[in-house]
Amino acid sequence: MPHATLAASRLPHSGIREIVDLALSATRPVIRLEIGEPDFVTPRHITEAAFEAARVRVSYVQTAGVPALREAVGERIQRTYGVAAPLEQVLITHGAVQAVDALLSAVVGPGDEVLIPDPAWPNYEMQTTLIGATPVPYALRQADEFQPDLAEMRRLITPRTRVIVLNTPNNPTGTVLRPEVLAGVVALAVEHDLLVISDEVYDEIVFEGTHLNAAALAPDHVASVFSFSKTYAMTGWRVGYALVPAWLADTVTRILELETSCVSSVTQAAALAAVTGPQDAVAHMREAYRARRDAAVGVLESAGIDLVRPHGAFYLMLPLPDGTDSRLAALDLVSAGVSFAPGSAFGRSTPNHLRVSLAASEASITDGLSRFLAWRDAGGVRAGAALAGEGR
Numbered sequence: 001m002p003h004a005t006l007a008a009s010r011l012p013h014s015g016i017r018e019i020v021d022l023a024l025s026a027t028r029p030v031i032r033l034e035i036g037e038p039d040f041v042t043p044r045h046i047t048e049a050a051f052e053a054a055r056v057r058v059s060y061v062q063t064a065g066v067p068a069l070r071e072a073v074g075e076r077i078q079r080t081y082g083v084a085a086p087l088e089q090v091l092i093t094h095g096a097v098q099a100v101d102a103l104l105s106a107v108v109g110p111g112d113e114v115l116i117p118d119p120a121w122p123n124y125e126m127q128t129t130l131i132g133a134t135p136v137p138y139a140l141r142q143a144d145e146f147q148p149d150l151a152e153m154r155r156l157i158t159p160r161t162r163v164i165v166l167n168t169p170n171n172p173t174g175t176v177l178r179p180e181v182l183a184g185v186v187a188l189a190v191e192h193d194l195l196v197i198s199d200e201v202y203d204e205i206v207f208e209g210t211h212l213n214a215a216a217l218a219p220d221h222v223a224s225v226f227s228f229s230k231t232y233a234m235t236g237w238r239v240g241y242a243l244v245p246a247w248l249a250d251t252v253t254r255i256l257e258l259e260t261s262c263v264s265s266v267t268q269a270a271a272l273a274a275v276t277g278p279q280d281a282v283a284h285m286r287e288a289y290r291a292r293r294d295a296a297v298g299v300l301e302s303a304g305i306d307l308v309r310p311h312g313a314f315y316l317m318l319p320l321p322d323g324t325d326s327r328l329a330a331l332d333l334v335s336a337g338v339s340f341a342p343g344s345a346f347g348r349s350t351p352n353h354l355r356v357s358l359a360a361s362e363a364s365i366t367d368g369l370s371r372f373l374a375w376r377d378a379g380g381v382r383a384g385a386a387l388a389g390e391g392r
């Protein structure tokens, strides 16, 4: 009988999907706060540009992206972060997903190690596992405001380490890395000759402080990943981009060629309109996320919950009492009419947190959190802990 590789068969199922499926099949309405996807529609001028592009011949285009788009996003990086972004080092990808995948595939081999934030967006661990390499989690703890511990990261580096993954603003914590922490991680990478894959897909969704681009600190040691998905509410269009070190650009381009040949010219026309057109929708969405963050923090703090105020992205980590199993709590909460992603879906460091997505209306967020508080006050948390104790 043919069989899947050991690495592929080890890929875990998504702990978020389990909640999505349950919420979708629930018999009474559920307030959906588990999904990490903007609830806005793509601005009209972007969609119009795609229609225009689709009216002419739609054919294969350059693997690394159409030059006009590469130039435009390169200029944006240069203008925003003061980092040189020459066309040859800017690659258009099938979402940030493909950029991360191609970068890891380019520099990591079987048996290598990759330092990955914990909690984190699950793809880093999955892609590393699929390569046959070992994901090495570095903890982001609530007590440290979800900032990494540099001394711990240093201890985790071995001769097999190839990559450090950074994600700022972070999914699922909403944390924006402090400048000194960012500089410390990049210095570690330079010292050990590692590549930093810096996932910056939420760079335009920062409420306090400034988003810093890691590539500015050590251009040969950092590959930065960006996306249109979150900034312009374009998740379904599947377009992202990366600024990669000169030595890596050709290798990654060959992987993109193998994987997808090119990103659709229609999608790239839409992306070009997004990055060169009016940016007021970006500011509007950022302000909406900020207002929702403030509303959510207000509801939870008034209920005596001690949380870390997120400074970016559109997530918030809601702590449950020690010993609560976040998966069981999230499953139970669906029957109480609200869905959250369990912290356990993002790693091992947040087993008793729930990720609250702010990609829903302010009314849904406050109603959903009220349902959570009613569940908590009715002893729901204890039920979760008891079930966890039974090893279910």
Ligand SMILES: Cc1ncc(COP(=O)(O)O)c(C=O)c1O
Residues within 6 Å of the ligand: 036, 094, 095, 096, 097, 098, 121, 167, 170, 171, 199, 201, 226, 227, 228, 229, 235, 238, 239, 240
């Ligand atoms: C941290 C992070 N990186 C990358 C992605 C994927 O982005 P894209 O839609 O561009 O593939 C996500 C999506 O949720 C994310 O949260």
